[in-house]
Amino acid sequence: MYDKSKELNSTIKLVNDKLHFIGTVENNEPISIDYITPLGDELGYTSLELFLLSFSSCIGSALLTFLRRMQKTITHFEIQTQGIRNVEHPTGFKSIYLNICITSPNVSEEDVQKVLVSAEDKYCPVWSMIKGNTIVESAVTITK
């Protein structure tokens, strides 16, 4: 067993004669990964959709951790993420928009913005890997 705070591992295996992969890490439910037609058959998540889930969950974890340390109560937390691709190759995300929806009696938008700054600077590892290459913008909706 390796220490996930230092090292992480994954495996993908091709399962058809196009671009359908099954991705796994240990005992987690395998993830179906495919590409859009005509190269793929859209039988699963695209690589870039997995990236959006990776990035938004990383930011979500940082937000929740720091807001709770500030003694905030969070009863609902959701992030809708949209990535806009570059038109020319490489067609990675030119920009990513996060719509952060929180239900809380005592979180302010200012609290969230403050934590987002430290997530970008230091506490969101996925964000650190795309620094300088992709623009990230966010909107925050707080319901009392």
Next chain:
Amino acid sequence: MYDKSKELNSTIKLVNDKLHFIGTVENNEPISIDYITPLGDELGYTSLELFLLSFSSCIGSALLTFLRRMQKTITHFEIQTQGIRNVEHPTGFKSIYLNICITSPNVSEEDVQKVLVSAEDKYCPVWSMIKGNTIVESAVTITK
């Protein structure tokens, strides 16, 4: 319906009082996402594991597409990926190692290395987003 060659979307929702999220894109099987203990309960993929699956499937798709255009036959294709995190925050991947395993009667290691160069330069969108921030190394094993 949006055009996935231009724009992609995802949603995560918190489902417990720690860091367990359910991630979804359209009708795909929901993905369980969590963090390591003590902050999380390890009930799913970590954000950085999803990143490894995103990255390796992106490279895998580029490799398969270009090798097939070169009239190569591929009967088995697998990538094992290892990411080594930075010790200090932000603890993103300092380096990523890909172990690319291909069964083919007519693919050479040189073919794969050639396609890897163009994947890095132009055809792997996820790679383009981490350029300058993370070192990527690979090993290729070809079985006839």
